[in-house]
Amino acid sequence: MDKTFEPHKIEQACYKHWEEQGLFKASGEGDPYCILLPPPNVTGSLHMGHAFQHTIMDALIRYNRMKGNNTLWQVGTDHAGIATQMVVERRLNAQGQNRHDLGREKFVEKIWEWKEESGGTITQQMRRLGTSPDWDREVFTMDDNLSEAVQEVFVKLYEEGLIYRGKRLVNWDPVLLTAVSDLEVVSEEENGHMWHMRYPLTDGSGELIVATTRPETMLGDTAVAVHPDDERYQSYIGKTITLPITGREIPIIADDYVEQDFGTGCVKITPAHDFNDYDMGKRHNLEMINILTDEAKINDVAPAQYQGLDRFEARKKIVEDLTEQGVLVKTEAHKLKVPRGDRTGVVIEPYLTNQWYVAVESLAKPAIEAVESGEIRFVPENWNKTYYQWMHNIQDWCISRQLWWGHRIPAWFDEAQNVYVGRDEAEVRAKHKLGDDVVLRQDEDVLDTWFSSALWPFATMGWPKETPELETFVPSSVLVTGFDIIFFWVARMIMMTKKFTGKIPFKDIYITGLIRDEKGDKMSKSKGNVLDPIDLIDGIELDALLEKRTTGMMQPKMAEKIGKQTKQQFPDGINAYGTDALRFTFAAMASTSRDINFDMGRVEGYRNFCNKIWNATRFVLMNTEEFDTGRDGGEMQLSVFDRWIWSQFQQTLQTFETAIAQYRFDIAAQHLYEFSWNQFCDWYLELSKPVLNSDASTDAEKRGTRHTLINVLEQLMRLLHPFMPFITDEIWKKIKPLSANQTEVASIMSDAFPIFNADKVDQQALDDIEWVKSFIVGIRNIRGEMDIAPSKPLPVMLKNVSEQDQNRLDVSGQYLAKLAKLESMTLLGSDEKAPASATALVGEMEILIPMAGLIDKEAELARLNKAAEKLQKDVARTSGKLSNENFVSKAPAAVIEKERDKLADMQMQLDKISEQKATIEAL
Incomplete structure (x- = not known):
């Protein structure tokens, strides 16, 4: 073995061997165990959240594969409608073209070309992480068989009346020109204004003061609402006001939604441009007046002077006009949540359009019951409350998107705008007896990406065909995912799988925490704290890291700030830690916390852990390779040290399996580390030396110790393998022949997981x-x-x-x-x-x-006094800092806590020195 562990020398060759040998395939034997990979976007690259979740999934897969289960990790990628279309459109824009220049068919061809060239980045990065899905079963949500499943589900739901087309309010991105889901909308607090306006009563008897953050929407007001119990406005209910600028007459209505103590207690209602107003408009049968075009410009419903203006230009002009007319009472600064598209950054508009919807109420009931009955289990259990809250208040699901890339909606319109749904145009014509003289036009929209993802548990197994995989691997064993998509994906998979297979999609849902930086801040490019898992594996020089973090920054000052932070944090760049150290770090952090702070120090520590295991292996090989290890049946006598380490190993194995069953990967990692580093590498190797090196030891005793050395290490590699696949495979290949009469060793993956043996637990030896x-x-x-x-x-x-x-x-x-x-x-x-x-x-x-003759009493006391004096100065300095109100009020909580911990540690050291001095003075 090399003197030092160098991950880059073994990892990629090792992975290539695994893949070539077909070691990731389901065996077809044993109990089924299946995990569905949440399909990453085809445009994506591996980020820390992916790496964390993929490590957890791979650990479970490798563990169950070695346990002899029929283990399948189903892998695939999502076509990511909006993201992929944007990527390809940008490429066209760089060439001076746009998608309309090509037309739909040619544009979609370009996307497929891009997918073949560049769409496999994340799957290649997954290989670098050591993940072991069955790559031969890799699917893509736009593959023909998955598209068939999508089409079949749409048609069947439509035929049952559960899919319909209607005009409702949606999140609208005026740059992408499509409806977007809530997950694609980021709402953050921004500085804005509140404008207070007079709305005069039509009969001239008075006025109402209303306030708004979006004055331009007044062009679409269709009512003013007050609370029915608000005594100030009882006499106004049922009257009308004359809307300024437009001159339209609109009613004053009463509704419980209005907060009496907020603002003036009067609320303008614009049902076509606000979600809450939309609900109120339906309750009171109000007119829905849309004042915007798809591009968020004022349309021709509004007065002529505003038509064609951008919404924000219109806002400015309306405020000017209201001021001139004496309608504007006051303008005040106001902080408000502004919804922006996560890809375009543009302000999202609530917008009234025709869209396709799934009526989900009847689908939600069996999905709720599946969790309530315990058939599906959330881990940690508290996440079922989040699930219930959404499911019990579920709204119909908007499934259409105004894109060219995606599953095109299987619906056709005739010239009279009658709609026909079918698997293809020929089926539609045959079913509805439409002759060739009837011109049909297919719906231009595509389905929301989440629609095809909702079918993932059964579409990936061959549905609508009856396949062995559908029978064997539905339900799958566990879904590993984040809490942010419980609504968007998890719930919808449960609804769809129950509806179309009668089964649950998975038995357990393990919800992971969110990976944050070491200070607890969310990782983002704008904060300059994003870590790339591949950089942690391979290392990256400072210049390359700076370029990666600052490229594309719109503001030079921001780029300068991030550059400075990066230089302070990584003055020499990021070291290469290797895959195993990174994976073990993720496993050790996988607690039940909602947020998980990623500490670079832990990766460094687990890189040292890899080195420790490597060096321990070299010691074991030096003491066993040319010696009799008992594999040929020679007499063996196990010392108390041998019996002790076997007992420790069995207890660690039992604890590990219990922790894995409970999805407590942090506890499993903690016990693996403790046994490997402290019990085996430190204590047992040290305890074995007197037996091996003493002339008083018999051959049987030495053989027993050598047998224990090689066999405990071999089984330890199998125990560590799910978390640390590369180093364990490399070591196992070298030591397996010494532990058994086995010359050909393919991979540790082909070996069995260690089996707990209670007979090997010797309490007396422990x-x-x-x-x-x-x-x-x-x-x-x-x-x-x-x-x-x-x-x-x-x-x-x-x-x-x-x-x-x-x-x-x-x-x-x-x-x-x-x-x-x-x-x-x-x-x-x-x-x-x-x-x-x-x-x-x-x-x-x-x-x-x-102590007589062992120490110089006076010299030792002098040494301790000097150490105490230095500590007292440090204590005074730290205490002063913590008593400084200016420091405590401005410093981050984590920094203050670190200083307090430092102070407590120094106090403890001073107490220890005092004890040592007392002991020496008593001599």
Whole structure:
């Protein structure tokens, strides 16, 4: 083996071997275990959220594959209607063209060309992460068989009256010229204004003052609303006002939705341009007046002077006109939530258009019952409340988009605008007996991407055909996803799968937290805190990192700020940590928290963990490769140390499996780390040396220890493999032949997961070695406290030695002498007085080390006083900072907490020094 672990030398070759050998395929044997990959956008690249969730999924897949289950990880990508169309349109724009120059058919051809050239970025990056889905089953939501499923579902739902076309209010992006989902709308607080206007009563008896943040929408007002119990306006209800500028007469209505104590208690109602107003308009049968074009310009319904103006230009002119007419009462600064398109950044308009909808109420009921009955389980369980809240208040689902890329709606219109739905035009004509003289035009719209994604659990398994996969892998075992798409995807998959297969889509829904930076801030390009998983795997130089983070920044000052932050955080760029260290970091962070702060220090720590395992393997190989490890049946005698490490391994294995069953990957990782680093790599390797190197050890004892070394390490690699696939495979190939008569070793993936064996748990050995460890740690602590060199042999006196202590000394005494570097061990009677000594306790047994001749009392006290003096200065400095109100009020909470932790640690160190001084002064 190489002296150092270098991930880049093994990872890609290892993955290529796995894929070529077909090791990711379902075996066809054992209990079915299936995970559906939430299909990433075909335009996307691997980000930290993907890497986190993919690590969790892959760990479950590898674990179950090794457990002998019939394991399938179904992989695929989503056609991402809006995102993909935008990517290709930008490419055309760069060539001086647009999609209209090409026409729909040629434009779609261009998208397919782009998909073949550039649409596989994320799947290649998934390979770098070591994920092991069945790539031969990779699907794309626009594949012919998935398109057939989409078409079939649409037609059947339409025939049952569950899909309909209607004019309703939607989120409208005036740049993309399409309806968008709530998930594609980002609402953030911005500075704006509130304009207060007079609306005069038609009979001249008075006026109402209304306020709005969007004055241009008054052109579409169809009522003013007050609360029915508001005494100020009781006499106004039923009257009308004359709308300024337009001169239209509109009613004053009463509605419980109006808040009496907000503003003036009077609200202008524009049903065609506000979602709340739309609901009120339906309740009161108000006219719906749309005043905008698709491009968000004022249309010809409005007075002539505003027609053709952009909505914000119109706002400015209307405010000027209202001021001139004396209608504007006042303008005040106002903070408000502004909805913007997440891709265009443009303000989204509530817009009244004809769209296709799914009537979801009847679909929602069985989906709610599936969770209520426990048939589907949310993990953590609290997320079912979020699910219920949305499902019990569910609205019909707008499924049409005004795009060219996507599943085109299978509906045709005749010249009289009658609509016909079918799988193709020929079916429509045959079904409705339409002759060739009837001209049909297919609907221009495509289906919302979430519509095809909702069919993912069964469409990927071959539905509407009856396939073995449909029978075997529906329901799948667990869905791993984020809380932000419980509404948009999870709920819809449950509804659609129940409707079309009668089954649930998955048994468990494991909701992961959101990966944030180490300060708890959301990762975003504008904040300059985005981390690329591939950069963490391969490393990246500072210049390249700066270019990546600042390229495309619209504001030079922002780019400068992000550049400065990056240089401070990564002055030498980002080191290469390798895939295994990154994956183990994700596993260790996978708690039940909603937000997970990503700490670069942990990746560094787990890179060191990989090195530790690598170096431990080199030690094991040096002591087993040319020796008899018992695989040929020679006599073996296991020492108490051997029995102890086997017991520790069995307990770790049992804890790991319990944690995985509960989706507590953090607990599983914690126990793997503790066993691997502390118990095996530190303690057991150290404990094995006296057995292997002593002339007093028999061949059977040495063979037993070598057998334990190689076999515990081999099984440990299998235990670690789901989290750390590359390093474990590389090590396993080298050690497997030494643990069994096996010369050809394909991959650790082909081996079985370790099986818990209660017979290998030796409680006596566990207790005995904990005693040995306490003994050694006690000696080492005294050395550290008294500044005694590790190489200096120490005389030890033991007092209060019980019969059990004596038995343990008889068994382990010779090893203790070597491991703790002892000159001698003397047992003192209960009445014997020891000279001035440093002491440690192992249970009730006292360990005493006489200090005479071992330390220079005055020099040691001087050293401790100097250390205490430095700490006291640091304590004073930190205390002063924390008592400074200016610092505490301005510093981030995380910084303040760090300072408090530092202060507590320094106080603890001072207390320790005081104890050491007291001990030395007593000598």
